[in-house]
Amino acid sequence: MRASQPETLIAGILKRCPLVGLGEIHWCPEVMAAITTLLENPALEGTFDDIVVEFGSERHQAWLDRYISGENVGETGLEAVRQDTLYFLLWSPPVYADFFRRIRAINLQRLPARRVRIVLAEPRIDWETLDSETFALWHEQREKAYAERVEREVLDKGRRAILVFGLRHLTHCALPGARYAPLAERLVKRYPGVIELIHPYHEEKGVFSSDQRLEDVLHNGLMIPAASELSDGPAMIDHIWYLGVLERRIALPDALFADTTRLDTVVTRLQRLGEQHLMRARKMMTASQRAIFEACLARHIALDHDDPAM
Known part of the structure; x- marks a missing residue:
């Protein structure tokens, strides 16, 4: 089984297709911290143009563009970016705000042509008028909205991007019982081969990676192909990232x-x-x-x- 350093694998993927999906595990801050550290790696500079994230509202894209590019606009807008979303409590842990700060810091060290843009994928919603019925409607429409956002902001512009979304958004086909096609499946149906998907291994999320519990690579931080002779049905993802034993605990700050x-x-x-x-x-x-x-x-x-x- 071929194992790769994460930055090497991602750089290679981006030479053959414009999108890489990095699965994030909500309430497991170690994963988001690892993703941020990976995207800071100098070996990835220039390999992608954008990072598309689930944890931010399109309503605040203009402000975030200024912040991420290094303008002196303060940090008060970071709260609105994460909180004007459907699942606003989900993004309360500080690791998400830290992500924006750290990408801004990287951009400040780079020439303007090498700076990364962060694209906020959550649809523009109005909390002044939202109720349980409209919340449910937005929930149903969000996968479609995510795909359209990626098309409009990345693919239509000939750019390359890392997509950071929860695991269930980044599968090649819907999970059994799912009512909606996930973001990645929608993109691949329109653009075959447009994206490769990477999930961190997690015992609780074994539905995606239980066939790859290899003790010799479980804690080494490497990525390996997800395909296995033990797999049944179509491949859900392309690569597995072994970050060690990950603890998931639901707790508001x-x-x-x-x-x-x-x-x-x-x-x-x-x-x-x-x-x-x-x-x-x-x-x-x-x-x-x-x-x-x-x-x-x-x-x-x-x-x-x-x-x-x-």
């Missing part, structure tokens, strides 16, 4: 609950979406976080009852 303005926004949005979303959010909280959240929610409910317009 305490900083979210210490920032009263931000917490008010979270509570307002979840109230608008309804009880099902409130329950999901509670499951992400520690007991102390939940106590702060419930107190804030109670204040919002009291204010709603006192408002004569309600």
